[in-house]
Amino acid sequence: xxxxxxxxxxxxxxxxxxxxxxxxxxxxxxxxxxxxxxxxxxxxxxxxxxxxxxxxxxxxxxxxxxxxxxxxxxxxxxxxxxxxxxxxxxxxxxxxxxxxxxxxxxxxxxxxxxxxxxxxxxxxxxxxxxxxxxxxxxxxxxxxxxxxxxxxxxxxxxxxxxxxxxxxxxxxxxx
Numbered sequence: 001x002x003x004x005x006x007x008x009x010x011x012x013x014x015x016x017x018x019x020x021x022x023x024x025x026x027x028x029x030x031x032x033x034x035x036x037x038x039x040x041x042x043x044x045x046x047x048x049x050x051x052x053x054x055x056x057x058x059x060x061x062x063x064x065x066x067x068x069x070x071x072x073x074x075x076x077x078x079x080x081x082x083x084x085x086x087x088x089x090x091x092x093x094x095x096x097x098x099x100x101x102x103x104x105x106x107x108x109x110x111x112x113x114x115x116x117x118x119x120x121x122x123x124x125x126x127x128x129x130x131x132x133x134x135x136x137x138x139x140x141x142x143x144x145x146x147x148x149x150x151x152x153x154x155x156x157x158x159x160x161x162x163x164x165x166x167x168x169x170x171x172x173x174x175x
Contacts, residue, residue, distance in 0.1 A: 034058040037148070037171045039072065046156050048079035051111060057091065057148035058121075059171045066100075067137045068093040068148030068171075071120035074107075078115040084108040086155035086163055093138045094170065096145040101138040147173045 036058035044051045055072035070089050077083060087108040093101045110117055110124045117125040149170030155163040 034060040035171050035174050036071075037169050040168050042152075042166055044083070044154065044156060046083035047081045047158060048083055049076035051075070051077050051083050053111075053152075055089070055152070055168060057150050057168065057171050059093070059146060059148035059174055061146070061174060065137050065139055066093050066095075066146045066174075067121075068101075068150075069121035070105075070148075070150060071118075073116070073118045074111055075116045077111040077117070078113055082108075082112040082157045084111055084154060085157050086153060087111050088153045089150060090153065091148065091150045092170075094147050094149050095142065097147075102150075143175045145173050146175070147171045 037056045039054045039056045041052065041054045044053065052075045053072060054074075055070055057068060057070055059066060059068045061067075068091050070091050085108070086106070088104050088106050090102060090104050092099050107119060107124070110119075110126050114126050119125070147170045149168075151168055152166040153163055154166065155161075
């Protein structure tokens with residue numbers, strides 16, 4: 001290979017490397033990932049099959065606001081008989097274990113209608129979104145100690161035991 005072709009090849013390679021560097025330098029930084037608790041599971045002894053539910057709580061900071069939501073899955077729902085009279089997920093934004101904002105959403109309709117499904121901040125896999133949503137937010141004042149926490153208030157259909165609370169562990173804290 002002649003000396004001039006080597007020089008052109010090195011120049012093209014250097015230019016491509018420089019342009020690649022510019023592309024990465026100009027790319028926006030990825031948003032911080034949500035911080036979530038581990039999934040927590042419960043099997044509910046209902047009139048139909050025992051319904052299995054997995055749930056976790058997540059928190060994110062976006063534009064000066066802390067957002068908390070619940071996400072999870074269920075299986076063995078649905079059936080000829082309604083399994084739950086009540087299945088309400090309570091989602092809280094907390095700072096240093098002090099509740100700053102909370103919301104409640106009912107999942108009983110989907111659990112009673114569908115054998116399996118999932119839910120997250122956008123609603124359920126069957127209904128798209130719930131009227132009250134799973135998002136809870138508060139304006140961020142101060143740094144550190146923010147977390148998502150919550151519980152489930154449930155009442156199994158026709159068992160005569162009334163409502164019970166399933167307390168769940170919260171997410172790790174963020175700034």
